[in-house]
Amino acid sequence: MILHKFKNQADLDRAAADLFISVVRAKPNAVLGMATGGTPVGLYKEIVKTYQQGLVSFKEVTTFNLDEYVGLPVSHPESYRSFMQTNLFDHIDILAENTHVPNGNATDIDAEGRRYDEAIYQQGSVDMQLLGIGGNGHIGFNEPDDELSRFTHKVTLKESTREANKRFFNSIDEVPTHAITMGMGSILHAKAILLVVKGQEKAEILDRTLNGPITTQVPASLLQTHPRVIVMTDCDVTYKVSHS
Numbered sequence: 001m002i003l004h005k006f007k008n009q010a011d012l013d014r015a016a017a018d019l020f021i022s023v024v025r026a027k028p029n030a031v032l033g034m035a036t037g038g039t040p041v042g043l044y045k046e047i048v049k050t051y052q053q054g055l056v057s058f059k060e061v062t063t064f065n066l067d068e069y070v071g072l073p074v075s076h077p078e079s080y081r082s083f084m085q086t087n088l089f090d091h092i093d094i095l096a097e098n099t100h101v102p103n104g105n106a107t108d109i110d111a112e113g114r115r116y117d118e119a120i121y122q123q124g125s126v127d128m129q130l131l132g133i134g135g136n137g138h139i140g141f142n143e144p145d146d147e148l149s150r151f152t153h154k155v156t157l158k159e160s161t162r163e164a165n166k167r168f169f170n171s172i173d174e175v176p177t178h179a180i181t182m183g184m185g186s187i188l189h190a191k192a193i194l195l196v197v198k199g200q201e202k203a204e205i206l207d208r209t210l211n212g213p214i215t216t217q218v219p220a221s222l223l224q225t226h227p228r229v230i231v232m233t234d235c236d237v238t239y240k241v242s243h244s
């Protein structure tokens with residue numbers, strides 16, 4: 001892993017946006033893995049700014065989002081499809097048919113998971129996967145557990161995750177109880193991964209991600225096994241590169 005620390009979130013957002021933009025400039029038909037939550041909002045704003053300056057085009061880009069709530073109408077402002085439209089897709093020249101978000105309203109969620117993985121694998125692999133991290137170490141919606149799933153699948157959200165996400169809803173009762181998420185295998189299949197972690201309250205889970213044992217109880221710790229992970233953060237953490 002490579003750890004980049006930033007003094008403020010504005011610099012972090014710009015650097016993260018620049019990394020994604022550099023991928024698209026090098027490969028105009030790049031496949032990008034997208035994330036939702038509070039963390040990527042600023043970096044999506046920076047990408048939109050650069051697009052509006054005419055410095056990058058997304059006409060040939062394909063995107064795959066990590067996850068979606070189960071049972072929330074797509075038109076709900078907090079569906080991850082709505083989030084992506086509002087924060088990014090509506091403001092750039094990406095083709096609608098090239099943007100993929102799992103369908104959380106599919107009648108057969110298992111079949112939807114298989115369809116989603118096949119769509120990713122048809123593209124070869126994701127060139128650059130963006131990740132945030134949950135307070136409990138989840139990535140996508142892969143929650144801590146004794147076992148983790150390889151493929152896109154349905155998950156029951158932990159109460160701590162629903163609590164963390166209730167700030168986007170009127171009350172906890174409105175936060176869905178289930179989601180569909182890319183599995184750990186689909187995520188780790190990406191050629192490169194950018195993990196963005198903001199806020200000192202996530203310093204401890206980031207430390208466990210970087211330096212702790214590789215464990216399914218901290219799904220993000222599996223990133224230690226991937227050869228090309230860049231971490232951008234404003235947290236006060238260190239990356240221990242040896243046992244000493």
Ligand SMILES: N[C@@H]1[C@@H](O)[C@H](O)[C@@H](COP(=O)(O)O)O[C@@H]1O
Pocket residue numbers: 035036037038039040066067131132133134135139140141161165
């Ligand atoms: N499923 C998403 C994750 O993809 C996200 O990285 C994480 C952290 O969210 P935030 O950036 O709002 O802290 O939780 C959400 O529930």
